[in-house]
Amino acid sequence: MNQSYKMLYKLAIGFKKWEEQKGSLPEEVHDGLKLMVSECARNQMYPPTDINQLMKILPLPSKEWGISGLESIFPPEASLLNNEFGVTLEAEDFLEEIESPEEYEQSIMKQILLYCRTNNLEDSYRLIRIFLSNKSHSVIPFYKLYDFYGKISNSDLINLVSSCYEEVVNIEHYRKCPNCGWTLEWKKGNWRCNKENTCQALSDFRSIEHYDETDEKLLRMKSGIQKYILLPGMSELRIADKLSEKGYKVTCIRILMNTILKLKQLIMSPCWMLKIIIILIN
Ligand SMILES: [Zn+2]
Incomplete structure (x- = not known):
């Protein structure tokens, strides 16, 4: 260095x-x-x-x-x-890059992917990816995450998924993001979702709700998981749902999206992108 x-x-x-x-x-x-x-x-x-x-x-x-x-x-x-x-x-971004390859190899999602690939657990990978792309899982009581562990039933994967979350104390200090469900913080006179606050452009921040009071131990996705897995995952699931409604069979949307994003960089046309999605899924 x-x-x-x-x-x-x-x-x-x-x-x-x-x-x-x-x-x-x-x-x-x-x-x-x-x-x-x-x-x-x-x-x-x-x-x-x-x-x-x-x-x-x-x-x-x-x-x-x-x-x-x-x-x-x-x-x-x-x-x-x-x-x-x-x-x-x-x-x-610089920190992300400089941490690679060692840190990148250790990043949680990458570890989950590699583990599932090595052990032929593609279904588990898809299950975890979909779970982490669901806004109702951005802040959850521990018992719900524990229920999900039952579906994975692999102790290594359970450990990896648990490291995607952190305990959130004093939930009354936060509000619920209307877009992604994650914890909004009051900063400089505004409620903000994570650092970039991209959610504000995607939803109505005028009526913001508290979290329900609970005695349960609450967990939230770590900031990087909210940013790099949940937010893009939500968009992918929305597209998948719409295509399913139209009768298309949608399976491994993540791989498709990666391919599509690369194609999009070349074509730079949303209409082309949609056509490509449909062609690939058919
Ligand atoms: Zn949000």
Whole structure:
């Protein structure tokens, strides 16, 4: 890992941790600052002397930081921090990529996929994928998840699915997302669903409900599962339902969608996409 790579990684992971845990700045941010000082010296630029200066630089497009070679590992137009939302999507993507291949191999869905492939458990994979694409499973009492474990009946897979969830305490502090059912948080005068709040564009946020009061232990999907599995999965299931209603036989929609998304990049036409779905399913 070269130094500018390491600097970006430390800063992105440090600020991400800070967002999640609050409190004092994580050690990684200080490490990232030291690496940036050294990178600036290498590029004969004035370095940031403290965290305040660093936080003025990071919301700027990375091409303005004055560090040569960064453009090969991070989009030059993208910043690492956004004053309003914290760590940017590009920085999150960077973390996803930098964690690969090791981390990617360890990512939960990938592990589930590999495990099911290796053990000829395609039906279990489909079952899990559909379960995690259902908005009514984004926040669930533990006993419901436990019921689902009975359907998987494989202890390795059960462990993997359980790591897609985390306990949510103080549910009264949250509201229910009208789009995906996940926990909305009150931030800067608005209810927001996860970081990008894409759900707001997809549903009506004017009448938002509390969760029902319960003494049960409640779990919610981890943020990455909500973002990368639930939201795209919901769209796929909607398409699958519509096609089923029209009498088409729909089975492995996930594989189809991946293929379609690649084709879509080439064709860039939603009408073409729909035609391709129908052709592939027929
Ligand atoms: Zn949502």
